[in-house]
Amino acid sequence: MSTAQLPVPAGHGTRRLALAVAVVLGLALAVVIAVVTPWDLLPAPAGGRTPVDPSAAFTPAQIARAEDFAAALRPASLASLVLGLAVSAVFGLTRAGAATARAVARPLGGGWGWQVLLGTLAILVVGRLVTLPLAAYGEMVRHRYGLSTRSWGLWARDVATSTAIDAGLTAVGLLVLVALARRAPRSWWAWAGGAAAALVVVGSFLYPLLIEPAFNRFDPMPASPLRTELFALADRSGTPVQDVLVADASRRTTALNAYVSGFGSTRRIVVYDTVLDQLSDAEIESIVGHELGHVATDDVLTGTLIGALGAGAGVALLGWLLGAPPLLRRAGATGPGDGQVVGLLLLLVAVGTLVSTPLQNLVSRHVEARADLHALDLTDDPASFVAVQEALGVANLNDPDPPAVWQWVFGSHPTVAQRVAFAGDWVKEHGG
Numbered sequence: 001m002s003t004a005q006l007p008v009p010a011g012h013g014t015r016r017l018a019l020a021v022a023v024v025l026g027l028a029l030a031v032v033i034a035v036v037t038p039w040d041l042l043p044a045p046a047g048g049r050t051p052v053d054p055s056a057a058f059t060p061a062q063i064a065r066a067e068d069f070a071a072a073l074r075p076a077s078l079a080s081l082v083l084g085l086a087v088s089a090v091f092g093l094t095r096a097g098a099a100t101a102r103a104v105a106r107p108l109g110g111g112w113g114w115q116v117l118l119g120t121l122a123i124l125v126v127g128r129l130v131t132l133p134l135a136a137y138g139e140m141v142r143h144r145y146g147l148s149t150r151s152w153g154l155w156a157r158d159v160a161t162s163t164a165i166d167a168g169l170t171a172v173g174l175l176v177l178v179a180l181a182r183r184a185p186r187s188w189w190a191w192a193g194g195a196a197a198a199l200v201v202v203g204s205f206l207y208p209l210l211i212e213p214a215f216n217r218f219d220p221m222p223a224s225p226l227r228t229e230l231f232a233l234a235d236r237s238g239t240p241v242q243d244v245l246v247a248d249a250s251r252r253t254t255a256l257n258a259y260v261s262g263f264g265s266t267r268r269i270v271v272y273d274t275v276l277d278q279l280s281d282a283e284i285e286s287i288v289g290h291e292l293g294h295v296a297t298d299d300v301l302t303g304t305l306i307g308a309l310g311a312g313a314g315v316a317l318l319g320w321l322l323g324a325p326p327l328l329r330r331a332g333a334t335g336p337g338d339g340q341v342v343g344l345l346l347l348l349v350a351v352g353t354l355v356s357t358p359l360q361n362l363v364s365r366h367v368e369a370r371a372d373l374h375a376l377d378l379t380d381d382p383a384s385f386v387a388v389q390e391a392l393g394v395a396n397l398n399d400p401d402p403p404a405v406w407q408w409v410f411g412s413h414p415t416v417a418q419r420v421a422f423a424g425d426w427v428k429e430h431g432g
């Protein structure tokens with residue numbers, strides 16, 4: 001039945017069009033990123049920039065501890081990444097993906113829809129299981145260094161929850177893609193690209209409402225001078241908030257964090273309970289000032305639109321790649337409308353995600369620096385800003401001096417030493 005009504009493979013003309021659209025959207029993406037990224041935030045002070053020096057922010061013992069932690073964790077993270085890609089490659093570039101999709105769909109009649117849904121779930125669950133020992137090792141290291149406070153039961157629940165959410169959403173996404181390819185064999189990638197872009201936008205709005213509560217409880221911060229001051233800070237920043245919430249993060253971690261989520265009338269400040277226990281009010285105001293900086297410059301919205309453009313470009317590229325006979329032959333699929341294509345699809349998505357990571361982080365580091373600048377301008381309290389960076393660095397065991405390549409690929413924020421040096425430049429500019 002699954003082979004009885006295979007869609008006509010797209011012709012060369014539509015493949016070339018898909019590639020052309022991917023190139024145009026990719027160029028548009030590059031232009032948007034070049035224009036909206038705050039490349040240069042603070043002019044170099046007259047006396048020269050403040051040197052980036054980890055030993056200015058941390059004691060030798062703190063540096064040694066953070067470096068030991070990174071040395072224990074980094075090889076496992078890298079191994080997990082490589083192993084995950086290897087699993088994707090096996091399912092995407094051999095007949096294993098097609099065979100898996102057929103096998104799991106057979107008890108339900110073997111239709112293309114079941115092949116996509118159950119095949120995706122099966123492949124993603126296998127990938128998760130293969131990397132599970134490395135994830136458990138990572139959790140063990142975080143336990144040993146006191147960063148994780150999760151029980152193994154809660155860890156298992158978290159892994160199961162995130163895998164289920166991830167695999168479920170991916171399966172539905174791929175189902176829509178393959179369904180479109182069957183209905184519109186020539187133009188499916190254009191429809192799917194538009195749908196993917198729309199999904200990025202909708203997902204960004206729904207994430208705080210649907211996903212966050214799956215992991216944490218949020219309670220309004222009890223009335224206190226701090227709560228009052230945080231509302232005032234948001235007003236001064238020009239972005240009033242509806243509420244200040246406390247997340248029960250200490251169930252899982254000793255890490256410190258705060259963020260602002262929601263839009264307009266649903267905007268709220270969320271502070272980890274760990275932050276309330278460990279930081280002074282002035283330091284918490286500095287963290288929240290940073291988060292309000294993201295709100296002031298609409299960083300979530302900009303990031304979402306860049307993500308939507310990237311998703312559109314990525315799907316157009318899929319439209320080109322999934323018309324390539326050698327790739328399809330290797331994967332044992334006849335085209336993007338064949339349910340047995342899921343292994344190849346998942347591999348291409350994994351590679352696309354990996355390739356876009358350094359670019360996302362390059363933009364992110366500059367956007368984070370701009371939020372730091374907002375915190376400094378808003379609170380006019382560089383001492384608390386530096387104290388927070390140091391407290392965050394120590395509590396979160398951030399590597400004070402990561403290898404440059406690692407920071408370039410995986411660093412979503414400037415390093416603590418860079419952020420402290422940035423505050424030094426700000427002080428030179430504003431006379432402390």
Ligand SMILES: [Zn+2]
Nearest residue numbers: 290294368371
């Ligand atoms: Zn930030």
